Amino acid sequence: MEIFHHYYVNDDPQVVSGEHEVHRNICLSLAFARSKTYLGFYADCQKALEKAGTIYKKVTRCSFCCQENSQP
Numbered sequence: 187m188e189i190f191h192h193y194y195v196n197d198d199p200q201v202v203s204g205e206h207e208v209h210r211n212i213c214l215s216l217a218f219a220r221s222k223t224y225l226g227f228y229a230d231c232q233k234a235l236e237k238a239g240t241i242y243k244k245v246t247r248c249s250f251c252c253q254e255n256s257q258p
């Protein structure tokens with residue numbers, strides 16, 4: 187069974203890489219984001235990344251909440 191999560195992209199890019207991080211709504215580091223944009227309700231981070239890519243050129247998955255094989 188697929189588990190869906192709400193995903194957001196941080197509107198502020200990473201200082202060094204310039205990438206915008208994609209997070210699940212439950213992620214603690216998202217709580218520290220000054221501004222975020224709602225991406226949608228997805229079963230996996232890849233879909234959220236694709237959506238974020240339509241908003242920002244450089245996007246990346248959060249290393250805490252959006253690992254490729256992370257279990258909820």
Ligand SMILES: [Zn+2]
Pocket residue numbers: 208209210213214215216248249250251252
């Ligand atoms: Zn995160």
